[in-house]
Every structure is written in structure tokens, then in C-alpha cells.
Amino acid sequence: MFSVRTFGETTLILVPEHASQSPKEQTQAEFTEQLWVPWWWWPLGLVASSLVATQFALGISALPAWLPYVILAPVPLWVLWYLSRTTLRVTHHGPEGPALHVGDAHLPTSVIARTAVIPPSAKRAAMGRQLDPAAYVQHRNWVRPMVLVVLNDPEDPTPYWLVSTRRPERLVEAIDSAIRR
Template sequence: MNDAAPSQQPAARHDDPPLHDERLWAPLWWWLVGGLVAFTFVVAVWWVLTDAWAIGAAVVFFGGLAAVLLGSGRGRVRADETSLHAGGANVEWEWVSGAVPLNAKQSDEALARADDGRTWLFTRPWLKTHVRVRLADPADRNSSWLVATRRPRQLATVVLAHAGARRPDDGAAQGADQAAPAGNSHA
């Protein structure tokens, strides 16, 4: 008789790299223009008031600029094996039905039509390309997401490859009065 422990299957890896991971940092030229504007205010304060006021104005204006640009640039678009994450929101693949990459002109048109309240927006003013992600969750008030990205084709390809994964059958498996799964959250 063999006393060796039975072979175990390897545990699922939770450290697999994401399929798409993108930080939406502000571009360098936004920092340069913002710095120039802040510098202009500091010079104006320095011209009128004392050196101490100019130093205080520099701290306030440059600190404010950094806070605004770093804060708005913290946005992240991430797709992993289980869901799509955009900012603080996520949607599991089973509730995604499709995706379309949008160029700058198409993005402008989509943003103009997004005022109906059914499209959840994750945008940044310095990004002109987006992906429209269609949702298939009847309990969700949003029929689609409009997600800013620098790589719309790559993101759309990843989303399309996973759209509808593990979706329950539309008929008998899910009754009309059954609630959406707990993990399906949209912020």
C-alpha cells in the first residue's frame, strides 16, 4: 500500500496578470500648461504683495494643480479574468454583451447622446477615444458603459473575448423575479 499523499490539483492563481490594465494619467502637456497658469498667478501675487505671500501662493497653486491632476489621473481601466473595472465600478463578464471601440469623432457623438441617463460614463477630458461596453443585466439601470482608454481596440478585444462568460440561461434558470447576483455592482 502506498502511504504517499494523494496528488492535489494546483490552487487557482489569484496573481495572474490582468488582461488589460491602464492608468489614465494626465499627459505631460496638461502639467506644463497647468504649471504655467499657476506660475502666472504666483508672479501676480508676488508683484502685488510680499515674498511671503508669493511663497504661500506658490504652495497653494502648485499643490492644487498637483492634487487635481493626480486625483483625476488616478483613474484605472482594468480587465481581469472575472470582470471589467473602470474607476470604482466593476461589472462581471456574465453581464457584458459586447463592446465597440470608438475613435475621437465617434466618442464625441456617443458622449453627446449619453445624456439620456442610461449610459454610465468613465471619461477623462484629455482622452478622446473610448469603448462602448453593452450590458445585458436587466436589473441594471445602465444599458451601457462608455469607458475612456488610450487603447480602445485592445480593450474592446479583451471585452469581446469575455463577454457573456458564465451567463445563466435566459429561460428556466433565471426567473423574472430573481435578483441580479451580489457581485454585480456599478458605481
């Protein structure tokens, strides 16, 4: 992996370019999307926590008036951040080769048979009566379109993945590009 060259009393250790990079730098993503909650949920969360804090401040006179606000204000911010932590990525170069990453789950593109965009009008059927219980579903209610990723792996009981995305055409294009590599 490393090559060592000696020139007289000088020894050079040649390190390959990718070895000096962190694993995140080695994995180049062709597609990346963070599934954030809508921006208007953040002020609504703060208003809701303020209303609850006001109820505590008025109901419990032994507490300092500011304490419920300080304690409850971070709660909706944490909940909204937690709901927004899902990231979609399609990588071409990584330790396991080209892959689709959805949150903590990853799927090598070698087991993907085909992909399709599920428009918002068909989402209800795809998530309802047509949903296979063995499917992997990463659904975010605030994201309307979805992508269907059909698997071709006889050892995996999961028939397909359903993934919410705001840019379904770009995700399908990135997956198809990774499959061709």
C-alpha cells in the same frame, strides 16, 4: 482550505499558493491602462500656478515673496494627479470572476452582451444626442477613442457603459477574452 500534516513530532501546515498572496496579486489583469492627462499639461499647470503666485507676491507685500509659490505650486500637481487617477482593468481571476474595472466601478463580464469601439469621429454623437441618460459614462476629454459595453442584465437599469481608452481595440479584445472564459 489549509491542510495539516503531522510527521512524528513535526507538524506541517500546507498553505495553498494563492492564500499567501495579497488580493491584488490574486487578481491577474489581462488589460490595464492608466488614463493620465497629457504630459504637456503638467508644465502648463506649474506655469499657471507661478503666474497666480507672482500676482499674490506682488500684491501683498506683507508676505514673504517665496510663500505664494510654495503654497500654490502643489495645487495644479494635485489637480492633474486627481484627474489622472482613473484605471481601466480587465481581470480574468478574482473574487467575483472575470470583470471589467473602470476606476472604482466594476462589471462582471457575465452581464456583458457585446462591445464596440467608438472612433473619435463618432464620439460627439455617442456623447450627445445618442447618449442614454441611464448609461454609465467614464469620459476623459483628453482621450479621444471610447469603448461601448452593452449590458444584458434585466435587473440593472444601466443599458451600457461608455469608457474612454487610448487602446480601444486591446480593451475590446481583453473583454471578449474574459467573456469567453
